[in-house]
Every structure is written in C-alpha cells, then in structure tokens.
Amino acid sequence: MLEPVRSRSRFETIECENKKMELSDEPKSWVEEARNRVKRISDLDPRDRLDIVYGIGLCCSTLAKSMQGWMQWIGNLSLKDFEQRELEEIFGIIKKATVQLMELDIDKTSKYEESHGLRQKPVGRENRLVS
Numbered sequence: 001m002l003e004p005v006r007s008r009s010r011f012e013t014i015e016c017e018n019k020k021m022e023l024s025d026e027p028k029s030w031v032e033e034a035r036n037r038v039k040r041i042s043d044l045d046p047r048d049r050l051d052i053v054y055g056i057g058l059c060c061s062t063l064a065k066s067m068q069g070w071m072q073w074i075g076n077l078s079l080k081d082f083e084q085r086e087l088e089e090i091f092g093i094i095k096k097a098t099v100q101l102m103e104l105d106i107d108k109t110s111k112y113e114e115s116h117g118l119r120q121k122p123v124g125r126e127n128r129l130v131s
Contacts, residue, residue, distance in 0.1 A: 030069060037062045063101075070094070 028036070041059055046052040073079050079087065113119060 034062075034066070 037058075041055070041062065044051075044055045044058070046055050079090075082090070
C-alpha cells in the first residue's frame with residue numbers, strides 16, 4: 001500500500017540533502033569539508049527567524065569543529081612547525097575573532113538574563129578553590 005505523500009519541511013529537506021551528500025561522497029579531508037562549509041555559510045540568505053537560527057547553528061558548529069582541530073594541533077605540538085610570522089598572524093586573527101565573539105556572548109547573555117529575570121550567581125569566597 002502506498003503511503004500518502006506529504007510535503008517536507010525546510011529542515012527535513014536540508015537534513016535529507018546533507019545526509020545524501022555525506023553518504024554519497026567519499027570521506028573528505030578537513031580542507032575540503034571546510035571549503036564546503038564556508039561556501040554553504042557564504043551562500044546562506046536567511047528569510048525568516050528559523051532560517052537565521054539555522055544559519056547561526058551552522059556557523060557555530062563549523063567554528064566548534066575548527067577550534068577542536070586547532071586544539072589538537074596545540075596539544076600535539078603541530079604548531080611548532082610554523083614560522084613565528086605565521087604564528088603571529090594566526091594569533092592575531094584568532095584573538096580578534098575570539099574577542100568579538102566573547103563580547104557578543106557577554107552582551108546577548110546579559111540581555112537575555114535581564115529580560116528573563118535571571119541573574120548570574122555571584123562567586124563567593126566559599127565557592128573558591130584555594131591551591
């Protein structure tokens with residue numbers, strides 16, 4: 001018996017396309033995957049709040065994966081192979097992006113907490129660890 005046809009939501013379509021792409025393609029190097037993610041993010045043109053939230057999620061997951069890779073390089077000392085000039089460039093870019101993202105985080109989290117009647121718990125002396 002045939003099942004009734006129903007239209008797919010935007011997220012089901014995206015999820016389906018992503019799974020098909022991931023399953024049909026051979027494993028990609030991080031550089032190939034990163035280029036694909038950059039293109040997908042660059043091509044985003046959100047039309048409504050749901051699209052914007054999806055875009056924020058895609059950006060955040062992409063950054064998280066990239067930062068995980070940087071942390072691996074730091075952990076296994078791969079960055080030692082870079083010249084000081086390259087390291088200074090990497091540090092400058094990552095520092096600037098980190099400050100911008102953390103300022104955004106602080107601003108939006110503070111506004112959210114204020115608008116929802118939440119407040120941060122003050123760090124009291126009794127909660128501090130002494131070494």
